[in-house]
Amino acid sequence: MSSLETIPVTELKGVGSAVAEKLSKLHIHSLQDLIFHLPIRYQDRTKLVPIGRLHLGDEVVIEGEVTQCDVAMGKRRSLLCRVKDQTGSIMLRFFHFTAAQKKQFESGKSIRCFGEVKRGSTGFEMFHPEYTLSNEFEPHTDKTQLTPIYPLTEGLTQLKIRAFCEQALERLTPYNLTEWLPEAIRVQFQLPPLIDSVRYLHQPPTDADTALLASGKHPAQLRLSFEELLAHQLSLVNKKQQAKLERSSVISERGDVFDRLIASLPFDPTNAQQRVFQEIMHDLASGHPMLRLVQGDVGSGKTLVAAMAASTFIQKGLQIAIMAPTEILAEQHFINFKQWFEPLGISVAWLVGKLKGKARATQLESIANGDALVVVGTHALFQESVHFHNLSLAIIDEQHRFGVHQRMALREKGMDGLLQPHQLIMTATPIPRTLAMSAYADLDCSIIDELPPGRTPVTTIVVSDQRRNEVIDRVKASCKEGKQAYWVCTLVEESEALQCQAAEDTAIMLSEQLEDVSIGLVHGRLKPQEKADIMTKFKQGNIQLLVATTVIEVGVDVPNASLMVIENPERLGLAQLHQLRGRVGRGQAASHCVLLYKTPLSQHGKERLSIMRETSDGFKIAEKDLEIRGPGELLGSRQTGLMEFKVADLQRDKAILEQVQSAALLMHQSHHDHIVHLLSRWLPVQQDYLRV
Numbered sequence: 025m026s027s028l029e030t031i032p033v034t035e036l037k038g039v040g041s042a043v044a045e046k047l048s049k050l051h052i053h054s055l056q057d058l059i060f061h062l063p064i065r066y067q068d069r070t071k072l073v074p075i076g077r078l079h080l081g082d083e084v085v086i087e088g089e090v091t092q093c094d095v096a097m098g099k100r101r102s103l104l105c106r107v108k109d110q111t112g113s114i115m116l117r118f119f120h121f122t123a124a125q126k127k128q129f130e131s132g133k134s135i136r137c138f139g140e141v142k143r144g145s146t147g148f149e150m151f152h153p154e155y156t157l158s159n160e161f162e163p164h165t166d167k168t169q170l171t172p173i174y175p176l177t178e179g180l181t182q183l184k185i186r187a188f189c190e191q192a193l194e195r196l197t198p199y200n201l202t203e204w205l206p207e208a209i210r211v212q213f214q215l216p217p218l219i220d221s222v223r224y225l226h227q228p229p230t231d232a233d234t235a236l237l238a239s240g241k242h243p244a245q246l247r248l249s250f251e252e253l254l255a256h257q258l259s260l261v262n263k264k265q266q267a268k269l270e271r272s273s274v275i276s277e278r279g280d281v282f283d284r285l286i287a288s289l290p291f292d293p294t295n296a297q298q299r300v301f302q303e304i305m306h307d308l309a310s311g312h313p314m315l316r317l318v319q320g321d322v323g324s325g326k327t328l329v330a331a332m333a334a335s336t337f338i339q340k341g342l343q344i345a346i347m348a349p350t351e352i353l354a355e356q357h358f359i360n361f362k363q364w365f366e367p368l369g370i371s372v373a374w375l376v377g378k379l380k381g382k383a384r385a386t387q388l389e390s391i392a393n394g395d396a397l398v399v400v401g402t403h404a405l406f407q408e409s410v411h412f413h414n415l416s417l418a419i420i421d422e423q424h425r426f427g428v429h430q431r432m433a434l435r436e437k438g439m440d441g442l443l444q445p446h447q448l449i450m451t452a453t454p455i456p457r458t459l460a461m462s463a464y465a466d467l468d469c470s471i472i473d474e475l476p477p478g479r480t481p482v483t484t485i486v487v488s489d490q491r492r493n494e495v496i497d498r499v500k501a502s503c504k505e506g507k508q509a510y511w512v513c514t515l516v517e518e519s520e521a522l523q524c525q526a527a528e529d530t531a532i533m534l535s536e537q538l539e540d541v542s543i544g545l546v547h548g549r550l551k552p553q554e555k556a557d558i559m560t561k562f563k564q565g566n567i568q569l570l571v572a573t574t575v576i577e578v579g580v581d582v583p584n585a586s587l588m589v590i591e592n593p594e595r596l597g598l599a600q601l602h603q604l605r606g607r608v609g610r611g612q613a614a615s616h617c618v619l620l621y622k623t624p625l626s627q628h629g630k631e632r633l634s635i636m637r638e639t640s641d642g643f644k645i646a647e648k649d650l651e652i653r654g655p656g657e658l659l660g661s662r663q664t665g666l667m668e669f670k671v672a673d674l675q676r677d678k679a680i681l682e683q684v685q686s687a688a689l690l691m692h693q694s695h696h697d698h699i700v701h702l703l704s705r706w707l708p709v710q711q712d713y714l715r716v
């Protein structure tokens with residue numbers, strides 16, 4: 025008997041090539057795909073509900089007698105038909121109707137309808153219900169299952185897809201949809217059998233717990249999520265294991281470039297920075313590609329760790345690249361790396377999208393001939409025209425904004441005979457541990473859990489914009505004391521131009537109210553040189569108040585700045601607010617961050633901002649951000665391929681993540697032969713990853 029995976033949907037009644045084409049938009053090609061195309065919700069059409077007991081929003085079957093039928097003129101012409109049973113009456117309303125339809129609704133006829141109870145101008149109404157008329161009905165059925173509602177695509181109706189799923193279910197047996205979860209694992213984690221679970225989810229009995237199903241936490245659903253998460257986990261772990269079989273350049277010593285770099289610093293690396301560097305050195309000595317994620321809170325000094333690692337490659341004449349998600353961030357790294365390495369006689373190349381013509385050609389050449397051992401840039405680094413001389417270490421900053429594909433693309437750039445580049449990935453958004461172990465199971469993790477000395481905690485205050493003038497007074501007082509401040513204008517409009525305009529307006533407004541304060545303005549539209557000039561003036565203290573867009577989220581380091589006002593903070597993610605706030609609290613003075621929100625603020629908004637007030641721990645903030653926004657946003661929507669699931673949801677299913685991780689270990693130890701089947705069931709498109 026052939027597996028459902030190999031039977032095309034075209035074998036079903038009613039599926040020709042046109043319908044198959046539509047189904048393929050839902051990624052449904054085989055009968056197995058239909059089986060895993062699960063309902064998004066259910067309707068209960070099995071019970072007849074007395075009209076007097078209807079609630080707003082119910083989707084129900086009712087039965088009664090037509091007592092009246094009229095065309096109402098009003099704002100929109102509609103056909104109104106009153107239906108009554110012993111307990112009450114309700115109005116049916118049709119905006120589109122024919123004369124014949126109107127004639128059908130004769131007074132005294134029996135009618136049975138299914139629809140949603142809404143509030144209309146006559147009280148409870150059903151708009152365009154499904155209905156049948158009769159002189160007399162057979163007793164209301166016999167249906168023993170809830171009616172599934174499936175995700176649809178244009179040109180397919182619920183009725184059609186329901187019929188296809190029913191046909192697929194009729195053919196479903198334990199022989200054509202193999203149970204790949206070993207008995208031992210199912211028993212240990214109390215997972216019902218696969219076949220029972222899918223049957224249940226397509227056709228739940230009438231007494232099913234619909235609230236539980238709606239929450240996605242029914243055992244039948246958890247069982248499928250478990251299997252899918254397990255498949256993802258296994259594929260990432262596989263990827264990691266395979267990477268360990270590849271060969272990479274061996275670095276066994278720190279060398280003298282390292283020593284000179286450290287000697288040139290005005291400070292010593294923190295213990296945490298040294299520890300993480302040791303972890304990196306351990307990887308580099310192995311001869312296999314390093315795949316390491318360095319997590320560290322804002323300001324923990326990840327860049328220096330990257331530079332320390334880089335120096336050991338430079339020592340051996342091996343090229344390193346550092347890639348950042350935005351030009352501003354790339355520029356900041358460029359400035360840092362130039363400052364650190366150029367005095368040691370090492371040239372640093374720079375490549376971003378906006379670099380054109382001759383300047384670009386020059387950079388490309390020094391990257392290709394190896395003159396530049398350090399290359400800094402954005403996505404521009406993996407364009408086709410970029411050829412590296414001997415890329416041996418790829419450093420990727422802000423991991424969550426790049427997808428796996430992009431990481432892989434940069435690695436390809438370094439493929440040189442048999443040697444693969446090492447990868448060091450840095451993220452400032454701390455990922456909660458269980459999530460990290462699922463989402464980044466292909467990476468080893470290091471944590472910089474210590475901030476450089478001399479940082480003072482930032483006190484955060486949440487203030488409504490009605491008290492804007494008080495906040496301005498506070499800025500004035502602070503500047504009078506010789507301290508400096510930021511005023512951050514957030515993205516009110518999606519357009520960068522409008523945002524810059526808003527920052528300009530704010531700067532003008534503030535300079536009218538703060539006559540004695542020198543004010544500077546930075547935003548994304550300034551030329552790099554203009555930006556750099558203003559930043560230098562701010563660093564030197566010639567500018568007291570810096571009005572800025574969120575461009576200062578990264579890279580600005582002015583210890584004398586101890587006050588930050590953030591306008592409309594409710595529009596930003598918590599992680600981003602945390603990053604912004606990390607710009608103050610770098611000096612000796614007590615620092616403050618004022619979140620100046622726009623009224624009215626929703627309850628949800630209040631809760632979010634109060635998290636910022638209560639904690640400055642990046643991990644806690646990330647955890648909350650995750651709860652509120654879900655992992656898709658936290659990890660970046662570009663994580664497609666890694667984070668796209670058919671049934672699972674990392675946030676909703678986080679309670680089972682640890683079980684999934686232990687199950688993955690068991691699979692590796694004792695059920696190795698099942699792994700490939702699980703992967704091909706759940707991640708067919710990612711098969712090429714497995715060949716990494």
Ligand code: ADP
Pocket residue numbers: 291292293294297320321322323324325326327328452476477579581
């Ligand atoms: P992040 O981890 O947020 O990327 P950065 O690498 O930008 O942090 O470092 C933040 C600031 O701390 C920079 O100005 C950097 O020079 C400084 N810094 C890094 N390491 C140390 C240290 N060990 N002691 C003092 N300052 C440090």
Ligand code: MG
Pocket residue numbers: 326327452
């Ligand atoms: Mg950084």
